Amino acid sequence: MSRKPIIAGNWKMNLLQEDAKSLFMGIATFAENFSKDQLPEIVIAPTFLSIPAVESMRCDKCRPLIATASQNCHWENSGAYTGEVSVEMIKDAGCSYVIIGHSERRQYFSETDEMINKKAKAILAGGLIPIICCGETLEQRESGVTDEHIASQIRAALKGLSEDEIAKSAIAYEPIWAIGTGKSCDATEANRVIAMIRNVVKEVSSSKAADSIRILYGGSVKPSTIEEQMSKSDIDGALIGGASLKADSFNEIIEKTMKVAV
C-alpha cells in the first residue's frame, strides 16, 4: 500500500513573526512550482504566536500545498487552564495537525503517556491529525530496551482510539540521542524500529490501521540523509528540527523526497 509521505518542519521555540513569515514564503514559493500530487504532504509547525502570522501569508495557490501544525495542545476545549491552548483554538487558527509527545515536552514539561493519549483523543475528536512522537534515550538503547520502551509509548498513546482514528494519525519515531546532535540514526535501524511500531499498531488495532498510519523518522534529518531514509520500506516521512529553519535545506529535503518516494 502506498502511503503519501509527510515532510514536517518542527520550528520549536524559534523565529520571530517576521522571520516565520519569510521562512513560510521561502517554502511556499518553492512548493508552488509543483502540483499537490507531485509533492509530499508538507507540514510546518511554528510557535503558537507565529501560526496567525504564517496563516496571514497564505494565498489560494499555496493553501492546499502546505499544512500548519501546532507543537502542542491541551485536551480540554476551554476553561481554567492558564497558559494552555485548546484543539478548537488551534483549528480556528488554521492548523490541521498537532505534534504531541515530543521528547522535549516529555523531558522538560513532564508530559506523560496518559496526557499524550488524552491529547490524541481530543485532536481526533476535533477533526485534526496528531503526530505522536516516541523515542528512546541513549541509555535505553545501550541497555537493550529500545523496542520495549517504544512499544509501550505507542500502546499508551493509541489506547481507546478507533481503527479509523489510528489509520489517519501519524507517528514520529525520534531517538532522543539523534535529536539536534547531527548524528542521525542509521536508516536501516530506523526502518527496523518503524516496522516494529507498525507491528504494534497492527496488534492494538488492525492490519488496515497499520497499513494506513504514516510513521515518520526524526532526529538530525538533513538534505544529505533524506534519500536513504525515504527509500526504506516503512519510513513514511520525516520530522525535521534544525534543517527546517532554513528554506533552502527544507526545500532540498522536499525535493529529494519527491525523487524517491512520492
Ligand code: PGA
Ligand atoms: P532535529 O530535531 O532535526 O534538529 O534533530 C528533530 C525534532 O526534534 O523533531
